[in-house]
Amino acid sequence: MDKMIVSPSPHLHAKASTASIMRDVVIALSPAIIVSILFYGWSEILVLAVSAVSCVALEWLIARYLMKRPELFSGSSALVTGLLLAMNLPATTPWWIVIVGAIVAIGIAKMSFGGLGQNIFNPAITARVFLLISFPVQMTNWTAPKGFIGGIDAVSGATPLGIIKEGLKSGQTIPQVLAGNGMDVHMILRDIGGSAGEISALALLAGFIYLLVRKVVKPWIPLSILVTIAVVAAIFNGIDPEHFTSPNFNLMTGGVLLGALFMATDYVTSPMSNWGGVVFGVGIGLIVMMIRYFGSYPEGMSFAILIMNCFVPLINRAFHQKKYGRA
Amino acid sequence: MTNTIIWTVVILTVLGLVLSLVLFWVARKFRVEEDPRIDDIEKTLPGANCGGCGFAGCRAFADAAVKAGNLDSNYCPVGGAEVMKKVAAILGCEVAESAPMVAVVRCAGSCQARPKINEYQGERSCKVKAGLYGGDTGCLFGCLGCGDCVAACAFGALSMNGETGLPEVDESKCTACGKCTAACPKHIIELRNKGPRGIREFVSCVNKDKGPAVRKACSAACIGCGLCAKTCTHDAITLADNVAYIDFAKCKLCRECEAVCPTGAIHGVGFPKPLDKEAVKQRIAERKAKAAEAAKLETAVKKEDNNG
Amino acid sequence: MAKLTFSIGGIHPADSKRARDCKIETLPLPPKVYVSMFQHLGAMAKPVVAVGDHVKAGQMIAEPGGFISAYIHSPVSGTVTAIGPRKDLAGFNQMHVEIQVEGDEWAEGIDLGPELVTAIPEDRDFILDRIKMNGVVGLGGATFPTHVKLNPPPGKKADCLIINGAECEPFLTSDFRILLERTDEIVVGAAIMQKVLGGCPCVIGIEENKPEALAAVRASLQRLGYPGIRVETLKKRYPQGGEKQLIDAVMHRQVRSGGLPIDVGAVVQNVATSLAVYEAVQKNKPLVTNVLTVTGDVIDPARQHNYLFRIGMPLSFIAEYAGGVPEGTKKIVSGGPMMGKAIANMDAATVKGSSSILYLGAATQRHAATPCISCGRCADACPMGLEPFLLKKLYAASDVEGLEKNAAQDCIECGCCQYSCPAYVPLLDNIRMAKAQVMAVIRARNAKK
Known part of the structure; x- marks a missing residue:
């Protein structure tokens, strides 16, 4: 007879593991990835591939040779970081900038804090912000290259948010800007220009619903972000529609959906409790809208998430589970 | 332009002076009087803060030693006899020798x-x-x-x-x-x-x-x-x-x-x-044999005594 | 009718009640039994027999070693051949009385007949005495002496007696089988305990995955007609059968941290205990038998059994009788897969609280732990509302004060946190240690007062 195992209880384990959760996230991202590949073509595939491969490879190299703790290589989570980073970049990003992004995401934002689970800031967002500041031209000049399906003419120039910000700065009102650029606010299905992840709200939503059904994430963080943005935008837009963009417009542009559904819900860098999540989400929503209405950057989702990342330990300390028998 | 530079220099200098005065005042006001021997002993100790002595670190050890005035309940196993002699010198007392x-x-x-x-x-x-x-x-x-x-x-x-x-x-x-x-x-x-x-x-x-x-x-x-x-x-x-x-x-x-x-x-x-197991065993056997002989002799002598 | 459930946390492991249709069979007697002197919570029992003594089945062989302790009776007739240390299922030495089995002669005054005795004695003290003298202990897992639990301290009154038929642990079916086959006896047992507690209402709680048991108990209640006893359907959710969770589900009251169920007017007894109470009071039969399930995820369905065993039978004897250890077994567990103990020594003897021999295959193997990803599943699963990830961190930092502040001592060791952790972090392994540490500090503080 074989030697029997002896271990403390419990003797059973749920099916979910870190790897299976990461697999679910990849599945959830795939509709948006497919849509962006269809729209942006080979260059999008290149960005995705470079980002994913370099993130996974970097994590392995750093864990193995720099930290000398090969068990810190997580694989699946680095892949998710890589995909999210790629979806945050324009399809036209040169490959070497993508690699710089991967180095920042994995090397600085993740591994220097001790690897998976130890990082304070969302790695993909940190990398995006780093690139945004370091390479403003490549990161904001959205030239839509030829995709696999037609439908959009190659539009070059800034994102809708960028266009409006410029217009407002030069003293125009929003209707004037929109009319001058031939835009309307029907951007549910596809954006005009933007990073891969911003292109299709429906694809992102579909993926997120999958995560909800699989019970990988809870809806409270995205819900509170979106509601906050909508409410703040509705108030300002109601007071002065000429200078403040509408709720609809704000929800559908500038990576709000990608950020709210997939970046702000990152386990490691978001609060654990439901109410903590709500505070986190409301904070992000408020900061986004403040940046958009009063700041000098046209969007602000990335900054908002990074700023609220800092507060996660505090939020975790403030919000606890309701304990049994201690009411 | 020059004005700006001059003002900057002046303001920063004044600010620095004022703050340093505040710091100085705070340091004086809230200074805690402590026996300087505590510091001396702490410096002498290995500083590992391992707790092997039963105190919550080297500082606590020093504090307790100074308060007690002797080293009866303080012994640093890490520093050993050498360190303890130095500590005893600071306190002016004796320390019991203890084997490593x-x-x-x-x-x-x-x-x-x-x-x-x-x-x-x-x-x-x-x-x-x-x-x-x-x-x-x-x-x-x-x-x-x-x-x-x-x-x-x-x-x-x-x-x-x-x-x-x-x-x-x-x-x-x-x-x-x-x-x-x-x-x-x-x-x-x-x-x-x-x-x-x-x-x-x-x-x-x-x-x-x-x-x-x-x-x-x-x-x-x-x-x-x-x-x-x-x-x-x-x-x-x-x-x-x-x-x-x-x-x-x-x-x-x-x-x-x-x-x-x-x-x-x-x-x-x-x-x-x-x-060398065998050699030692032989030594034991020899000793035992000798002892047995001695015992036999003794009983023999006793017997003789009894008889006589 | 609304299904009742507890309000915080919980998980939904697969039911796996594979042995639910196996009728209770009676095991033959082994050549020797080994009766542990430590098969209840509290002080060890003191043997009152000597080597060479002849004993009859049901004869008292050990007396309580303290206020919280219990009598122990011989499960067989025969000769005492040894009294001394023997290894229990965890491999620890415990005092055992070894009895060579000779025939099967029962002590006088024990009614072994099958007829149901429904008339409940009038005298409360008589009932309590019978329960105490017959060595009845809680059979839901903790084996707390029943007579102590049924005798609330002065000034405290029971508002509700809850008979726990949840059997929320996967695989286990012994409670289900006795609910089906010994329904009337369990109901009479409940009525007896109700009487002892001053006639408070009584709720028999059964999980929804046992509809046959629910129907059987309902029918029996109608037939026997005791007032103030009702059945409630509980949601299938682990740990529904945890004492604190069941009180929350049935009475919507929560026991305060460090308190006892009686503080909120609750007394919880397992269905198997109810049966033991019936036998002790109505038949004067000591607690020397119980039902255990032989099952698992690698066992041939045809070789699964629900056995009526006598205490002191070696586990290896029962396993052998049931056809040996099945192929592919990696771990053998006594008790449920969530809270049971892995068996390190199959030669160990059964005790009053034994409830299963579980053969688990490769699925039970532990995975290497990976870093915590802060997903919060452990905190969501904890039925006590604790934050296991935090407790583990505090334990690693030896922060006993922090552990107490974050209620490590409230942990009921149900295993929900470790079950649901996707990073395979051994949360409960650590929290159990943390809890012991905090409890020691609390005890030391109370002793000082």
């Missing part, structure tokens, strides 16, 4: 000597394992091999031997702080006298089960036969709960116990020559 100690692992149940009978899966912690069950070998008392002692050692003196599955003590690093003895849930590690030139003798087993059961579980265990206690001429070995124990204060390092032990549970450390 070392941590000794009293289990020789290597993977070979003590076969596994089940496989433990769970947090790699002796404490967790000890709380769960009797262990993955037939021995209830032996080393569990999860290395709680290694983790407890602040000096890197303990390491796990991959081959035997037992911890090993690096004597040059061990400071006898006692952290490992507290960490071991089976109380296997003991602080013992280092011995002259590092030579010492000890029973490497704590199994309290009866002989046959012990034998079944481990081939290197003390089976409590008592041969060593009977052989010892210095009254250094006691037998309690089926296990022998050598009192290091009484042991004269003659190695006779080591030679007669049937399972090799008694270990000699630091001896210049390997033990």
Whole structure:
């Protein structure tokens, strides 16, 4: 007879593991990835591939040779970081900038804090912000290259948010800007220009619903972000529609959906409790809208998430589970 | 332009001056008067903050020593006699000499000597394992091999031997702080006298089960036969709960116990020559024969006396 | 009718009640039994027999070693051949009385007949005495002496007696089988305990996955007509059968940290205990038998059994009788897979609280732990509302004060946290240690007061 195992209880384990959760996230991202590949073509595939491969490879190299703790290589989570980073970049990003992004995401934002689970800031967002500041031209000049399906003419120039910000700065009102650029606010299905992840709200939503059904994430963080943005935008837009963009417009542009559904819900860098999540989400929503209405950057989702990342330990300390028998 | 520069310089200078005055005032106002000897003693101590002395760190040790005015209840096992002499000089008092100690692992149940009978899966912690069950070998008392002692050692003196599955003590690093003895849930590690030139003798087993059961579980265990206690001429070995124990204060390092032990549970450390079992056994036999003869003679003399 | 459930946390492991259709069979007697003197919570029992004594089945062989302790009776007739330490299922030495089995003669005054006795004695003290003298202990897992639990301290009154038939642990079916086959006896047992507690209402709680048991108990209640006893359907959710969770589900009250169920007017007894109470009071039969399930995820369905065993039978004897250890077994567990103990020694003897021999295959193997990803599943699963990830961190930092502040002592060791952790972090392994540490500190503080 074989030697029997002896271990403390419990003797059973749920099916979910870190790897299976990461697999679910990849599945959830795939509709948006497919849509962006269809729209942006080979260059999008290149960005995705470079980002994913370099993130996974970097994590392995750093864990193995720099930290000398090969068990810190997580694989699946680095892949998710890589995909999210790629979806945050324009399809036209040169490959070497993508690699710089991967180095920042994995090397600085993740591994220097001790690897998976130890990082304070969302790695993909940190990398995006780093690139945004370091390479403003490549990161904001959205030239839509030829995709696999037609439908959009190659539009070059800034994102809708960028266009409006410029217009407002030069003293125009929003209707004037929109009319001058031939835009309307029907951007549910596809954006005009933007990073891969911003292109299709429906694809992102579909993926997120999958995560909800699989019970990988809870809806409270995205819900509170979106509601906050909508409410703040509705108030300002109601007071002065000429200078403040509408709720609809704000929800559908500038990576709000990608950020709210997939970046702000990152386990490691978001609060654990439901109410903590709500505070986190409301904070992000408020900061986004403040940046958009009063700041000098046209969007602000990335900054908002990074700023609220800092507060996660505090939020975790403030919000606890309701304990049994201690009411 | 020049104006701006001048104003900047002026404002920063004034600000710096004002703040430094505030800092100075705060430092004066809230200064805590402390016996300077506490600082002196703390500097003398090794500064490992290991807690081996029973205080919550070197500062607490110094504080307690100064308050008491003597060193009756303070001894730094890490610094040893040398450091304690210096501390005593600062306090102006005497310090009791204490022999240097070392941590000794009293289990020789290597993977070979003590076969596994089940496989433990769970947090790699002796404490967790000890709380769960009797262990993955037939021995209830032996080393569990999860290395709680290694983790407890602040000096890197303990390491796990991959081959035997037992911890090993690096004597040059061990400071006898006692952290490992507290960490071991089976109380296997003991602080013992280092011995002259590092030579010492000890029973490497704590199994309290009866002989046959012990034998079944481990081939290197003390089976409590008592041969060593009977052989010892210095009254250094006691037998309690089926296990022998050598009192290091009484042991004269003659190695006779080591030679007669049937399972090799008694270990000699630091001896210049390997033990010649046969020679020692012969020595014992000769002594016993002599003693028997003497006893015979004595009874004969007594008989004669009685007769006469 | 609304299904009742507890309000915080919980998980939904697969039911796996594979042995639910196996009728209770009676095991033959082994050549020797080994009766542990430590098969209840509290102080060890003291043997009152000597080597060479002849004993009859049901004869008292050990008396309580303290206020919280219990009598122990011989499960067989025969000769006492040894009294001394023997290894229990965890491999620890415990005092055992070894009895050589000779025939099967029962002590006088024990009614072994099958007829149901429904008339409940009037005298409360008589009932309590019978329960105490017959060594009845809680059979839901903790084996707390029943007579102590049924006798609330002065000033405390029971508002509700809850009979726990949840059997929320996967695999286990012994409670289900006795609910089906010994329904009337369990109901009479409940009525007896109700009487002892001053006639408070009584709720028999059964999980929704046992509809046959629910129907059987309902029918029996109608037939026997005791007032103030009702059945409630509980949601299938683990740990529904945890004492604190069941009180929350049935009475919507929560026991305060460090308090006892009686503080909120609750007394919880397992269905098997109810049966033991019936036998002790109505038949004067001591607690020397119980039902255990032989099942698992690698066992051939045809070789699964529910056995009526006598205490002191070696587990290996029962396993052998049931056809040996099945192929592919990696771990053998006594009790449920969530809270049961892995068996390190199959030669160990059964005790009053034994409830299963579970053969688990490769699925039970532990995975190497990976870093915590802060997903919060452990905190969501904890039925006590604790934050296991935090407790583990505090334990690693030896922050006993922090552990107490974050209620490590409230942990009921149900295993929900470790079950649901996707990073395979051994949370409960550590929290159990943390809890012991905090409890020691609390005890030391209370002793000082």
